Amino acid sequence: MKNETPRLRSRRSRFAAATAVAAAALLALTACGGSTQTASTSSAAVAAGTSVPEIALNEAAIKMLPEAVKTSKVLRVGIPTNEQPTQYFLEGTQELTGVNPDIARLIGASLGLKVEIQVANFDSIIPGMAAGRYDMTVSSMTPTKERMKVLDFVDYMAMGNSIAVAKGNPTGIAKYQDLCGKKVGLLTGSYQLTVNIPEYNKDCVAAGKPEIVSNQYQDTRQAISALTSGRQDAVLADSPILDFAASKNPTLEIASAYDFTPVAAGVPIESGLKDPVAAALAEIIKSDAYKQVLAKYGLEASAITDARVNFAQ
Structure with missing residues (x-):
């Protein structure tokens, strides 16, 4: 994007x-x-x-x-x-x-x-x-x-990388910059958790916004469950995983997909x-x-x- x-x-x-x-x-x-x-x-x-x-x-x-x-x-x-x-x-x-x-x-x-x-x-x-x-x-x-x-x-x-949110996107997340101050589910040990989130938090602080609240899970399915139960605002993970989950779960949608490497x-x-x-x-x-x-x-x-x-x- x-x-x-x-x-x-x-x-x-x-x-x-x-x-x-x-x-x-x-x-x-x-x-x-x-x-x-x-x-x-x-x-x-x-x-x-x-x-x-x-x-x-x-x-x-x-x-x-x-x-x-x-x-x-x-x-x-x-x-x-x-x-x-x-x-x-x-x-x-x-x-x-x-x-x-x-x-x-x-x-x-x-x-x-x-x-x-x-x-x-x-x-x-x-x-x-x-x-x-x-x-x-x-x-x-x-x-x-x-x-x-x-x-x-x-x-x-x-x-690629995707951000999944609840259907209707009640928190208004459209890109990773919108994650500042939000509760985000991530895979334990993932690149998103160990590399992306620290970089994103630097941007949040530079913009005068609160840092992302990172919550770790042993698999992405657990993070998605926390999102659908209202305990998370978003999940940040690999596009294939979140795209598949959104295709099977009508309570999810993809807010952003980017950076294919x-x-x-x-x-x-x-x-x-x-x-x-x-x-x-x-x-x-x-x-x-x-x-x-x-x-x-x-x-x-x-x-x-x-x-x-x-x-x-």
């Missing part, structure tokens, strides 16, 4: 900046990082929607894999849930579907690896990677300079996975399988044409 400043790169799911020193500290925090479980893939779940289109093996990328991964033939991927359509459990199951799990599965298929999805709270993924529980994350994470101190990133799609798959530095994942994604984003996965979730407009490596937002 014209009234959004370019310096405010709105992205989510990317959380608290981790420095090299913080990475070591994260190892000590893994016991309190939230629950983790494995999302299995049964034949029934595949039929219901956790399968992905076939994609050719990328032999050149496979040759680049570190020996440990070649031996295990498993790619452990940390992904949160309750964020439809990006990642969510199929109703009545522990089978994870959504665009992020499917992109992870395409990467695994391209590399000839079995993808083992580990479901965890969003803010526990970086500590989990520091502790060696995950090989990769595909969780709509924005690549930033701070995160690049502990992770390598490869772009895989683009997402790439999100990236992250792998630990020194893991040896950056080059094979980059080679795999470079071919995946050219494939029909990639287009089909995005179309499955109504996200065709999120396609990218360049799987950039470590391109900071």
